[in-house]
Structures are given as structure tokens and as C-alpha cells.
Amino acid sequence: MKSTMSEESTTKGTVAGALTLRNISKVYPGKKGDFTAVQGTSLDIAPGTFVTLLGPSGCGKTTTLRMIAGFEQPTDGDILVDGKSILDVTADKRPMSMVFQSYALFPHLTVSGNVEFGLKLKKMSKAECKQRADAALKMMGIEEYADRYPNQLSGGQQQRVALARALVMEPKIILFDEPLSNLDARLRVKMRGEIRQLQQKLGITAIFVTHDQSEALTMADVIVVMSAGKVEQVGTPWEIYHRPVNKFVASFLGTDNFLKGKVAQVVSHNEKDDSYLLDTDLGQLSVRGVSGLTVGQPVSILIRAENLTVHDQSVGAHLEIPATIASSAFDGEAVHYELDSKVGHLTGSAPGVSTPLHNNDSVVCAVDEEGLWAVPESAGAED
Amino acid sequence: MSSASSVSISKNKSKGRRRGPRKSLSVWIVLAIVVVALILLLGLPVFKLLQAGFSAQGRVAIKQSFTTDIDTFVHSIVLGLLVGVFGTFIGFVCAWVQTFVKFPGKKVLHWVTLLPTISPPFAAATAIITLFGKRGIITNGLLHLETNIYGLPGLLMVLTMTFTPVAYLNIKGMFENLDPSLFEAASSLGSSPWHTLIHVTIPMVLPAMLSSFLVLFVEGIADLANPLVIGGDYRVLASQIYFAVAGSGDVATAAGISLVLLLPALTVFLIQKYWTDKKSVVTVTGKPTGAIKPVKSPTVVVPMMLVSLLWLLLVATIYLTLLVGGFVKILGVDNTWTWEHFDFIQRLGSDAVATTLLMTLVAAPLAALLALAIAWLVVRHLPRFGGVLDLWGMLGVAVPGTVLGLGFALVYSQPITVFGVDILPPLAGGLAVGGGAIAIVMVFIARGDPTGQQSFIAAFKQINPEVEEAAVSLGADPLTTVRKVTLPLMSSAVVTAVTYAITKSMTTITAIIFITTPQTKVMTSQILDEVDAGRFGNAFAYSSLLIVLVLIILGISNLLLRQLNRSKG
Numbered sequence: 001m002k003s004t005m006s007e008e009s010t011t012k013g014t015v016a017g018a019l020t021l022r023n024i025s026k027v028y029p030g031k032k033g034d035f036t037a038v039q040g041t042s043l044d045i046a047p048g049t050f051v052t053l054l055g056p057s058g059c060g061k062t063t064t065l066r067m068i069a070g071f072e073q074p075t076d077g078d079i080l081v082d083g084k085s086i087l088d089v090t091a092d093k094r095p096m097s098m099v100f101q102s103y104a105l106f107p108h109l110t111v112s113g114n115v116e117f118g119l120k121l122k123k124m125s126k127a128e129c130k131q132r133a134d135a136a137l138k139m140m141g142i143e144e145y146a147d148r149y150p151n152q153l154s155g156g157q158q159q160r161v162a163l164a165r166a167l168v169m170e171p172k173i174i175l176f177d178e179p180l181s182n183l184d185a186r187l188r189v190k191m192r193g194e195i196r197q198l199q200q201k202l203g204i205t206a207i208f209v210t211h212d213q214s215e216a217l218t219m220a221d222v223i224v225v226m227s228a229g230k231v232e233q234v235g236t237p238w239e240i241y242h243r244p245v246n247k248f249v250a251s252f253l254g255t256d257n258f259l260k261g262k263v264a265q266v267v268s269h270n271e272k273d274d275s276y277l278l279d280t281d282l283g284q285l286s287v288r289g290v291s292g293l294t295v296g297q298p299v300s301i302l303i304r305a306e307n308l309t310v311h312d313q314s315v316g317a318h319l320e321i322p323a324t325i326a327s328s329a330f331d332g333e334a335v336h337y338e339l340d341s342k343v344g345h346l347t348g349s350a351p352g353v354s355t356p357l358h359n360n361d362s363v364v365c366a367v368d369e370e371g372l373w374a375v376p377e378s379a380g381a382e383d
Numbered sequence: 384m385s386s387a388s389s390v391s392i393s394k395n396k397s398k399g400r401r402r403g404p405r406k407s408l409s410v411w412i413v414l415a416i417v418v419v420a421l422i423l424l425l426g427l428p429v430f431k432l433l434q435a436g437f438s439a440q441g442r443v444a445i446k447q448s449f450t451t452d453i454d455t456f457v458h459s460i461v462l463g464l465l466v467g468v469f470g471t472f473i474g475f476v477c478a479w480v481q482t483f484v485k486f487p488g489k490k491v492l493h494w495v496t497l498l499p500t501i502s503p504p505f506a507a508a509t510a511i512i513t514l515f516g517k518r519g520i521i522t523n524g525l526l527h528l529e530t531n532i533y534g535l536p537g538l539l540m541v542l543t544m545t546f547t548p549v550a551y552l553n554i555k556g557m558f559e560n561l562d563p564s565l566f567e568a569a570s571s572l573g574s575s576p577w578h579t580l581i582h583v584t585i586p587m588v589l590p591a592m593l594s595s596f597l598v599l600f601v602e603g604i605a606d607l608a609n610p611l612v613i614g615g616d617y618r619v620l621a622s623q624i625y626f627a628v629a630g631s632g633d634v635a636t637a638a639g640i641s642l643v644l645l646l647p648a649l650t651v652f653l654i655q656k657y658w659t660d661k662k663s664v665v666t667v668t669g670k671p672t673g674a675i676k677p678v679k680s681p682t683v684v685v686p687m688m689l690v691s692l693l694w695l696l697l698v699a700t701i702y703l704t705l706l707v708g709g710f711v712k713i714l715g716v717d718n719t720w721t722w723e724h725f726d727f728i729q730r731l732g733s734d735a736v737a738t739t740l741l742m743t744l745v746a747a748p749l750a751a752l753l754a755l756a757i758a759w760l761v762v763r764h765l766p767r768f769g770g771v772l773d774l775w776g777m778l779g780v781a782v783p784g785t786v787l788g789l790g791f792a793l794v795y796s797q798p799i800t801v802f803g804v805d806i807l808p809p810l811a812g813g814l815a816v817g818g819g820a821i822a823i824v825m826v827f828i829a830r831g832d833p834t835g836q837q838s839f840i841a842a843f844k845q846i847n848p849e850v851e852e853a854a855v856s857l858g859a860d861p862l863t864t865v866r867k868v869t870l871p872l873m874s875s876a877v878v879t880a881v882t883y884a885i886t887k888s889m890t891t892i893t894a895i896i897f898i899t900t901p902q903t904k905v906m907t908s909q910i911l912d913e914v915d916a917g918r919f920g921n922a923f924a925y926s927s928l929l930i931v932l933v934l935i936i937l938g939i940s941n942l943l944l945r946q947l948n949r950s951k952g
Contacts (some may be wrong), residue, residue: 104852
């Protein structure tokens with residue numbers, strides 16, 4: 001595991017909602033051998049942070065979340081809330097509530113029945129239950145549906161009930177298991193904003209599992225990228241997007257263009273990134289990259305599509321790649337191009353207002369060198 | 384807060400290996416209670432039976448069953464298979480019609496289909512003899528035929544009729560939990576109604592159909608009272624066990640034949656178990672969908688309706704005979720109105736009525752609770768070892784009633800001693816505590832549990848665990864979760880469990896035939912006595928009364944359950 005956030009970060013112990021995962025693993029025994037779902041994951045999460053666990057299906061993100069919730073017990077390691085181990089605390093006693101992918105609303109209870117469910121278990125007075133449930137419903141803008149049953153609500157409304165039901169418990173930590181994946185695209189974007197605003201307003205620690213990179217980027221304070229049971233990188237959305245530590249993280253965050261190269265010279269050294277001179281098919285390029293690359297080491301240089309603008313003729317940029325258009329797609333904001341070039345297949349874009357170019361047109365791709373980033377050539381995660 | 388600084392990777396090591404989520408104390412307590420109950424209800428009786436069955440004399444009986452008496456063995460198997468196939472088929476058709484067809488009088492069909500469960504099985508046998516026998520009202524009186532209903536045809540008819548409701552309830556419960564969008568998806572993919580029935584509907588309820596077949600097969604080979612009443616020369620293992628005990632008091636031979644009966648019962652049971660477990664389907668997802676839309680295509684509806692209506696006609700005729708037979712001198716011979724049969728019951732049978740009711744009211748809720756507890760442990764808390772508990776509980780039905788009854792007689796007729804110390808006084812037989820009622824109640828529980836257990840397991844499997852996890856995540860402990868979330872979501876299974884436990888207790892005869900005592904009178908055994916003595920009128924009156932009583936109890940319990948559900952909603 002490579003990326004380490006600054007150590008000042010750790011707020012173990014004292015503040016409400018601090019969550020620590022200490023080298024947790026989950027191994028499922030099977031007939032054909034053990035399956036390791038999560039392997040030695042360690043994280044320190046400060047109170048009030050919105051963390052997303054991002055990764056493809058089967059990467060262990062949901063298992064991690066379920067271990068935090070208490071629905072799975074780690075095979076190894078420890079989980080602490082505010083410095084105290086919660087492994088011996090059953091799921092119902094943990095200071096957290098969960099929002100499920102399926103919403104998991106109780107179909108036999110009304111909206112208010114769902115929201116009051118946990119409050120009643122706390123032996124709260126009827127009046128207080130109602131008052132708090134009403135407040136939660138109001139906060140979510142669904143107070144007029146209080147007496148309806150879940151099957152009388154739309155997907156978005158159900159989602160809000162699930163959220164109100166979790167938030168009304170005033171948990172230290174709120175857990176989300178891909179809660180937006182059943183919503184339509186527009187509603188998903190809207191709910192992203194609402195969930196984020198609520199979390200910031202209430203100052204709760206949130207752990208949000210998703211496989212949708214744009215969800216992770218727009219909502220999180222911190223993204224934890226996972227693959228095959230291991231943490232690949234932990235960082236802010238900006239870092240994860242612009243400073244991926246390996247090819248897996250880069251491609252999972254949407255980069256399609258990789259240019260092969262080799263380190264010719266280490267130019268400068270910083271704490272987080274180094275500058276290198278790289279030999280490539282396009283000549284020598286000065287590129288920043290993951291620190292610690294050595295002279296002669298093969299690297300991949302990633303060029304994000306938005307940093308590769310397509311023009312019908314040269315625009316005099318320092319780095320230009322001639323190419324032909326294989327296909328194009330227009331989405332209003334931009335025209336996205338699939339291109340063939342001497343360095344391989346590329347994806348690029350042009351502003352939406354520009355005149356669309358045609359397939360097989362010869363074009364010039366101008367590369368914004370500021371946006372280039374070098375990672376080790378090895379494809380997967382680094383061990 | 385600086386977001387970059389809010390999370391870090393730490394590299395501490397900690398040791399300690401654990402498996403599975405941490406279980407609440409309540410889970411362990413429930414497990415302990417269930418294990419003790421299962422030892423008493425099924426462990427000890429089966430153990431004693433094995434002991435007796437493998438004694439020298441028992442072994443001789445086993446050998447004979449597979450050599451000189453092989454016919455009896457084959458008869459039992461054929462009967463079980465036929466009852467399983469016919470009962471499951473008719474149960475499926477009736478359940479399908481109830482779920483997918485809209486027609487007036489649907490409720491009537493429902494209750495008539497259930498009628499046989501709530502009567503002692505041989506009551507129907509008596510009515511069948513009156514209707515279809517040699518001098519039967521229909522076969523001889525109307526059609527002038529010379530028929531012989533005794534033997535396989537009569538047995539098949541009465542047993543199929545008796546046990547079809549089990550399949551019906553089981554399959555109907557599963558239909559109700561299916562996601563309606565599956566059928567919409569099938570039709571939108573161009574599937575015709577027949578194609579949907581064969582390729583979507585049946586596979587979805589296959590677990591329920593297979594488990595129904597299991598129950599019906601075992602009931603078919605295990606039934607004792609009907610072979611005694613209508614079996615004629617068609618000898619089966621169950622009746623051989625009875626004759627060994629009742630005729631010659633030869634318990635070891637009876638135990639030996641019991642083991643022979645146990646063999647096919649357990650084999651089919653294990654095969655089924657393995658099959659059905661592989662085919663479970665989660666359909667209650669927590670994401671609500673609409674209601675099942677009625678099927679209108681006549682190509683499917685007409686044949687299905689025809690089968691279920693013919694069935695309705697047969698069942699209704701038989702039970703009408705039963706009812707009328709209680710009010711006339713000798714049905715079909717002397718049809719003058721009389722109260723004498725009911726007079727007889729009032730004079731000699733009120734004791735049995737009260738005792739039977741009391742024992743049922745004690746046993747049925749306990750059986751349903753045990754079923755729920757086992758299902759809950761099996762599906763939700765002990766995924767790895769739950770199978771053992773499930774199997775153990777299912778022995779209540781996998782072990783034929785006659786066999787289980789014999790086991791009870793063997794174990795509980797004397798005190799249970801551990802290291803020379805009596806830990807339990809005798810519970811069965813005339814000298815037992817409570818006049819043998821305790822052992823009878825225990826049999827009721829053991830026999831009443833499995834159907835409920837199967838329904839609860841199916842229901843648990845159909846409820847998305849996320850719905851229960853949501854409750855836990857909101858602070859509900861496991862028992863609260865079951866009470867407030869799971870149970871209200873499986874009201875159909877609750878109704879099945881309670882209904883079955885009640886009717887089983889009220890109508891069972893096979894399993895208690897060896898442990899009834901003069902002090903503890905049970906209605907079913909009194910009815911059998913009347914049939915034996917040829918007093919069909921008394922038996923009809925008794926049976927009608929029993930049916931009315933069962934209906935009243937079922938009505939009240941259904942009402943209570945519905946009320947309970949509503950107050951939770």
C-alpha cells in the first residue's frame with residue numbers, strides 16, 4: 001500500500017465519529033479454497049469526513065462497509081470508533097446507521113413508521129418520536145408523505161425516506177451502500193448534492209460505497225480507491241484524479257490515453273511528486289509523475305481526454321499528435337473523439353461550439369503538457 | 384477541515400481470528416432452547432427406536448420386510464409416490480388458480496380446498512366408502528356399478544384429498560411472495576401464458592413443490608388410520624407396525640418394520656432437502672413492486688379452472704356426505720333424520736372434546752414458535768451448522784407418524800434416567816404424569832413443527848437480508864427485528880405454521896395411536912373406535928363436530944394474527 005496521508009490527520013480517540021480500521025481482513029472459507037475479500041486495510045478517518053470507498057465490483061468495498069456496520073466480522077484486525085474497539089459490539093449497538101442500496105424500507109410500515117422505528121427502540125416518548133421524525137421528514141422534504149406506504153412512493157422519495165430513517169438516529173457515523181444506484185441519472189446528481197449538504201450541515205462522518213467515479217469525485221472529502229481487496233490509493237478527489245499512483249487508479253478514474261515512455265532523467269524531487277525527463281515515441285518530454293521512479297524505468301504517461309484537444313489543423317502547441325478520427329459523439333458541452341494515431345488509440349475532445357469533424361478526417365491533437373502525469377508501467381496495483 | 388488530512392492509512396497489526404458477525408446473547412439462548420426441545424421431541428424417541436429396531440428380533444423383522452414381505456414395502460412406496468405426485472399437482476393447480484385467476488367464489492374454493500386438513504383423514508375415508516363403495520350412493524345407487532373402493536384406489540383418493548392442502552398452502556405462500564415484475568418481464572419478452580407457466584412460474588415455486596412432494600410422500604407411506612379403514616388387502620408398512628403392536632404386543636418387530644419405513648422416508652427427505660436448498664430465490668427485496676396481475680388467457684385458465692373445480696366438487700361432495708351422515712340414521716340405507724349420533728357424543732365424548740382442544744391450544748403455538756426459532760437460526764444466524772438443525776426439526780415429518788409414536792411410547796413410558804437418577808418421570812401411558820397428556824402434546828409439537836419450519840425458512844429466504852439489517856442498523860436486537868420486521872413480512876408463513884399446527888394436533892391419529900390412554904381421551908381415536916365398531920353415523924357426527932371446532936379455532940387465530948399485523952402496521 002503506498003499513499004500515506006499526512007500523519008497530522010489522525011484524530012484517533014477523542015472526537016465523536018472518528019473511525020479507525022486497523023489492518024482488517026476478511027477471508028471467506030470456500031470449498032475451492034479461501035476467498036480473500038479484504039486484505040489488510042488500514043484507515044484513519046477523522047470525524048465529520050465524507051469518505052467514499054470507490055472501486056469495481058468485488059473489490060471489497062461493500063465487505064469493508066459491512067464490517068464497519070457489524071454485519072460481517074473481520075477475520076483479522078480491529079475497528080475502532082473514537083479510539084475504542086467495536087468488534088465486540090453487536091451491529092444493533094454500534095453508533096452508526098446504514099442506508100442500503102435497496103433502501104430496505106419496511107414495506108409493512110408507513111413512511112413515519114419507518115422513520116420512527118429506531119427512535120421507538122430507544123424508548124423515546126411518543127411525542128418526542130413524532131417530533132424528531134417530523135423534523136427528519138421535513139429536512140428531507142417528504143413530510144407530506146408521512147402516512148404513505150413505501151410502495152406508494154417514487155424511487156427518489158423512497159431514497160429520502162431511507163435517508164431520513166438513518167439520519168433521525170443521529171448516528172456518529174452514517175454508512176451508505178451504493179444508495180444512488182437505483183435512481184435515474186438526473187435524480188442521482190440531485191441526491192448527491194443533497195446528501196453532501198446534509199452531511200456537512202450535520203457534521204457526521206460518512207462512509208459512502210460506490211463504483212461511480214463521478215459520484216466519488218463530487219461528494220467526497222476523501223476517496224479510498226480499492227481493487228481486489230486492497231486499498232490502491234487514499235486521497236482528495238483532486239489528488240486521486242490528477243495524481244493517481246498507478247495505472248489502475250488512473251484508468252478507473254476515466255483516463256483512456258496512456259503513452260509509453262522510459263525515464264531518461266530525474267529532474268527534481270518533491271515530497272509528493274517528482275519531475276522527470278522521459279523518452280517517448282514523440283521525443284523527449286518533461287513530465288511530472290509519481291515520486292521514486294528511477295532512470296531507465298518504463299512508465300506510462302497519462303493524458304486525460306480533456307487535455308487532448310482536437311483541431312482540424314495545427315494550433316502551434318508545443319506538443320501535437322497527428323491523428324485520424326475513428327468516431328465522434330456530441331453531448332452539448334463537448335464533442336468527444338476516438339482517434340487513431342502513431343502512438344496508438346486516443347480519446348480527445350473539442351469544445352461543443354466548434355464545428356464537428358468527420359470520421360477519417362486528419363486532425364491534430366494538441367496536448368496540454370501541464371496535465372501529463374507519469375506512473376509506473378506495471379498495469380495493476382503496486383504491492 | 385482539510386480533507387486531505389482527514390484520512391490516513393495506518394499500518395498497525397493486530398491479531399485474533401474471528402468468523403461471522405458477532406452474535407447476540409439472544410441467539411445463543413434461543414439455540415439452547417431449540418436443541419433441548421429437539422432432543423426431547425425427536426432425539427430420544429428416534430434413538431430408542433433404533434435401539435429396539437436393531438435388536439435381534441428387530442433385525443429379523445427388517446430382513447423379512449425385504450424378503451418374504453417385500454410386497455408390503457413396495458405397496459407403501461407406490462402409495463407414497465402417487466400421493467406425492469397427485470397431491471402436489473392438484474395443490475399447485477389450486478394455488479395457481481387462487482393467485483392468478485379472478486373469479487367469483489374464489490374464497491369458497493380456498494376454504495373447500497383446505498377442508499380435508501381440518502378433518503380426521505379416515506372420516507373422509509368413511510364418507511368415500513359410503514359414496515363409492517360396493518353399495519355406494521354414487522357408484523351403486525346412481526350409476527349401478529359394482530366397484531371395489533377398498534385398496535389402492537380408495538387409499539389414493541383419500542390420502543391425496545387429505546394432504547393436497549399442505550401442498551396448496553405451501554405453494555400459494557410462495558406465489559404470494561413472488562415479484563410480479565417477473566411475470567411482466569416474461570410477457571414483455573414474448574412469452575406466451577403457457578410458456579410463462581412452464582418456464583417462469585413453475586421454476587420459481589419449485590422449492591415449494593418439491594418440499595410439498597416430500598411431505599406428501601412421507602405422509603402417504605406413514606398414514607396408518609386410512610389403511611386400517613379403507614386399505615382392504617392393500618397391506619402397507621404402517622399397518623404392519625400397528626398389527627405387530629396391537630395384535631401381538633411385539634414391540635421389537637414393530638421397531639424393525641419402523642426402521643424399514645424410516646429408510647425410504649429419510650432417503651426421499653434428504654434428496655429433496657438437497658434439491659430444494661439449491662433452488663431458493665430471493666424475491667422480497669425491500670424495493671416495492673405492484674400486485675400480481677390476473678392471467679386472462681383461456682388456454683391456460685380453462686384447463687386449470689377445470690381441474691380445480693372438479694376437485695372442489697369431489698371434496699365438497701365428500702364433506703357434505705360427512706355432514707349429512709351425522710344427522711340421519713344410516714346414510715344411504717335409512718335416511719331418517721335423527722339427533723341420536725350427537726346425543727351419543729354429548730353423553731360420552733364431551734370429555735374428549737375438551738381435552739383435545741386444550742392440548743391443541745397448548746401445542747400449536749409452541750410448535751409454531753419452535754418452527755420460527757429453527758428457521759431463524761438456520762437462515763439468519765447459523766448458515767454453516769443450521770442445516771443440521773433444519774434436518775433434525777424436519778425429522779418430525781420425515782419420521783413417519785406411526786414410527787415416531789412408537790418411539791415416544793418406548794422412551795416416555797418409563798422414567799428417563801441419567802446415571803441412575805430419574806430426571807424425567809414417565810410422560811406417556813396410563814401411569815404417566817397428567818395421564819399421558821404431556822407425551823401427546825409433545826407429539827403434537829413434533830408433528831406440527833416441520834411444515835411451519837419449511838414455510839418460515841422459505842419466507843426468511845425470500846426476504847432480502849438488507850431489510851432486517853436495516854432494522855439492526857437502527858438499533859433493533861435480533862429478537863426485536865424478528866418481532867417487528869420479519870414476522871409482519873411473512874404473515875403468510877405464520878398463518879401456515881399456526882394453521883398446520885392446529886389442524887395437525889386436532890386431527891392426528893397415526894402418531895398418537897400408541898400413546899393414548901383411557902385418562903386422556905382424544906377425539907380422533909374415539910372416532911376411529913366408532914368406525915371400527917361400524918357406527919358410521921357416530922363417526923360422521925363426531926367428525927363434523929371436530930371440523931366445526933377446528934374452523935372456529937382457525938378463525939379466531941387468523942383474526943388474532945391479522946389484528947396483530949395491523950397493529951404493527
